[in-house]
Amino acid sequence: MAEKNVLVLTGGGDCPGLNAVIRGIVKSARKKTGWKVLGSIEAFNGILKDPMEVVKLNKKKAAGIHVKGGTILKTTNKGNPFDYPVENSDGTWSTADLSDELLRRIKELNVEAVINIGGDGSQRISQKLHEKGLNIIGVPKTIDNDLSGTDITFGFRTAVQIATDSFDKLVTTAESHHRVMIMEVMGRDAGWIALHTAIAGGAEVCLIPEIPYDVNKVVNHINKRYEKGKGFVNIVVAEGAKPIDGNTFAKASTEAGYEHKRLGGVAYRLSEELKEAGCKADIRETVLGHTQRGGTPIAFDRILATLFGIKAFELVADGDFGKMVAFKNNEITAIPLKEAISEYNYIKTDAYEIKAAKSIGISFGD
Structure with missing residues (x-):
């Protein structure tokens, strides 16, 4: 059986639980014959750099990382491949669409699928790459809890x-x-x-x-x-x-x-x-x-992040792309990326938490 590669990356702000997702993916892949896990350093930057910064994520690298904050793959919020920062010869900066070059390099690595762990901005990039034909799965990550496609994101409770x-x-x-x-x-x-x-x-x-x-x-x-x-x-x-x-x-x-x-x-x-x-x-x-x-993610976020990682690889193995894993109604599931980013998760002014807070005397200045 030919070896298959899945590429994992973490984008946007760092967040407690990122390493637990990575560990969940690596451990799941080890149970599935023929799959290897690669990691891109600093989100898509690792692919677009010369030379590329891509590492093999094996059992040794993933061991015990679920208790660590941050991400062993590093992260950045300055690497949108559709609006990528490019330094000009005169020292000034501009941006360029390097998405086609990104896809070419991913194909060069013999990558079957990409798992993009990130927040609202990262999943918007996931959707655009999916529309260009990339086999991609999103994992929701944000301490702000601002993705409406999931009831909660890991890192928020920590x-x-x-x-x-x-x-x-x-x-x-x-x-x-x-x-x-x-x-x-x-x-x-x-x-x-x-x-x-x-x-x-x-x-x-x-x-x-x-x-x-x-x-x-x-x-x-x-x-x-x-x-x-x-x-x-x-x-x-x-x-x-x-x-x-x-x-x-x-x-x-x-x-x-x-x-x-x-x-x-x-x-x-x-x-x-x-x-x-x-x-x-x-x-x-x-x-x-x-x-x-x-810092260290609390137990809830370690568990949620691990379950997200396992589910993400299951979607890859099943070839069910263009999805984002989610926690809905106390179950781990998946929804289309397009649906996941369709609505920002603002607090509704008539939300029960707002009413409850006011009932115990908290003022919102309104």
């Missing part, structure tokens, strides 16, 4: 646990100093991490991208708590949160190939807004940043 642990520590120092503590978490367009952390940590205020906030209502909520004699307030704010009459706090990126604006620092803007709106309390800010992406 990020919430990290954020909640940090929030718990801020509650005690806020109480000790009678302060308003603002904790900024990730969440560019969807506020799932902020919402779940607020509920788990018992926040007084939660500000998310889906609900533009009125700073005066936030100040009123703070003042009422101080008037009741509870002299401290804890606020969770997603990095993409914005006031009703303002914009997301972001800066244009100068990095070649990076398609998004750089977020971060909304906690400091909110602090100034609160002071300008008349908040008299002492305010401190904490920005968690990339700590939410790092």
Whole structure:
């Protein structure tokens, strides 16, 4: 039997659980005669570099990696093959469509199929490559939980646990100093991490991208708590949160190939807004940043990621391409990539979690 190669890559931001997916794929492939697993370093960059950076993923390389954060294949969010950064002779940068060259090189490696582990942007690339004839399977990965094709993505619950642990520590120092503590978490367009952390940590205020906030209502909520004699307030704010009459706090990126604006620092803007709106309390800010992406995945994410990896290889072995594995109604399944990326997973303003949070006194500034 001729040997078959499956190529695995991890794209976008790193995320707890990526290595568990890789391990699940490698172990599944070992059970299937004739299959070998290759890994592309830094997503599609490994294929497009000269020379190519592709490694063999064997039993030894995959051993014990499920407990490690990050990804042994490295990752990047600056390697879209349809809009690939290219340095010009004068030192400036432009972009080019290298998708045909990518497909040529993948064929050169005798690759039967590709498993692309990544978030919304990565799966949009998967769909476009599938439309060009590539045998590809997607695995949903994002700490933001912003892919609507699956009930939950691995990495999300670990990020919430990290954020909640940090929030718990801020509650005690806020109480000790009678302060308003603002904790900024990730969440560019969807506020799932902020919402779940607020509920788990018992926040007084939660500000998310889906609900533009009125700073005066936030100040009123703070003042009422101080008037009741509870002299401290804890606020969770997603990095993409914005006031009703303002914009997301972001800066244009100068990095070649990076398609998004750089977020971060909304906690400091909110602090100034609160002071300008008349908040008299002492305010401190904490920005968690990339700590939410790092470290050991919790048990749930290790299990989910492993199951995703196993399912991804099963789809490859069955020749059922153009799909993304998913967790739906407590089952591991697969859906068409086109369906997976058809709708962004925003928090609906009438979602039960929003209603529940409001019922226990959390203000969204609306």
